[in-house]
Amino acid sequence: MSVLVYIESEEGKFKKAALEVASYAKEVAQMLGTTVTGVTFNAEDVSELGTYGVDKVLKINNSKLKDFNAEAYADALKQAADKEASKVVVVSQSANSKYVAPLLAVHLNAGYASNVVSIPESASPFVVKRTAFTNKAFNFTKISTDIKVIGVSKNAFGLKETEGAATAEDFSPNLSEEDFSVNVTNVDKAKDKVTIADAEIVVSGGRGLKGPENWGMIEDLAETLGAATACSKPVSDMGWRPHSEHVGQTGKPVASNLYIAIGISGAIQHLAGINSSKVKVVINNDPEAPFFKAADYGVVGDAFEIVPKLNEKLKEFKAKNA
């Protein structure tokens, strides 16, 4: 009956999103009067998970699962859910979790609700609140299947520490050849850069910056803040910045704590994509830019003057508050 959680890790460290879904699972487990079982892949020390509400860890150690593989991971999680007789499985909304979840849902005959932003409204019937229309609305979805898969949006619930400690148990799912029919041949990932998916702060530039040669100040500001860099759609369409930085309705969603938009007017599609960010700051020379209606804080003025100045002041602030 235990609530099952897929605990994502990278290079031996648990991802923040994984600890967040563990915290969420604990809340659901309390509603249902049960415990939380986390499933880890090739993680060694799992003691940290107890702090975030996991009661028991199923440790999978298998060199074939060293790299993420959606089908194999889905199969392993399915077997873990069977073993624990889980009625609720919780995953994050990282790229990997979004890849695994629909496969897992079919294997478990489970209804799947993605983009969930709060704890279930009720357990019976099981109703969750989700974003829809790219953050322009919410919906309340009732899941009617016996087993449910819940994808919890980043930053929607937060981390919740508990006093608990987790017990650990080795688990060896039976994996078949077919589980490995999509083969990874190359991974191209910036090692020392904060990703938009993981970032607490995102600094984003738009057409107002006039050209790719002016991105230095965006990168400097991002570095000072430990932020990820992003851009608007026209900027990625013109090839000033890579597609992977495009945020908005057809690009990446942003759910950071702080989103700083520089030289971005705020088209409805852009605003939809970044709407889940908690605090929004806009810097734009056009006081009529629609972004000012969506932002919490705004500075009207020339980005080329303001951004370097802001960066210097932030550096001083960081030095003082370090």
Add this chain to the structure above:
Amino acid sequence: MKILVCISHVPDTTSKINFTDNNTQFDTNGVQFVINPNDEFGLTRAMWFKEKQGATVDVINVGGPETEPTLRKALAIGADNAIRVNTPATDGFQVAKQLANVAKEGEYDLIIAGRESIDYNGGMVPGMLAALLKANFVNTCIGLEIEGTEAKAVREIDGGKESVTAQLPLVIGGQKGLVEESDLRIPNMRGIMMARKKPLNVVEPVDVTAQTEIEKFEKPDPKGAVKLIDSDNLDELIQLLHTEAKVI
């Protein structure tokens, strides 16, 4: 090579989102419907396979007759045949089941769907479809080449990309990157005329029970007014972000 492109009929990205019937229905009044952008990138890539590698391209939608103009647009862009499964789309699983039923009979080598639709953002149909068909699956696909029965795909991951290989049949959840924005095609008059004569087959649905149901919608709380900070007083902005918003 036989390709099936799954087309979601969605409100244009600029649409105002409102609800009717006590917030239980999406208000379609005055809304223009389009091909889901993530699907359109996939359709355009399918056109490339058709033109360069001699593939045939079918497009499919699960929905009522009101979705036919969207399918006709896909035909005008260059798809060969359209299929409409004659039932309203209710949830991701129901749509995946209906698609799987048609896909099985059609023996497609490659099925292209969008990573998610821009209306319900479920992001589940491509994966569920692959699982139901026991086909290989690559999600958030930003590059795709096919040689014989092997696919070479590029997948976007958090913070980078990953190259993968897989045998056909393959289902992908596609997005921008499969083709560029500038590669998207606006149907010309000839395409539109030809689309009128192309087959649009209406098939009856199989019996499926949806697993989820939307009980009601809600709009976000209206936003408070923006706090404007003078550009000569950036210290104030930093203080507000630190003490009021508590984000730095």
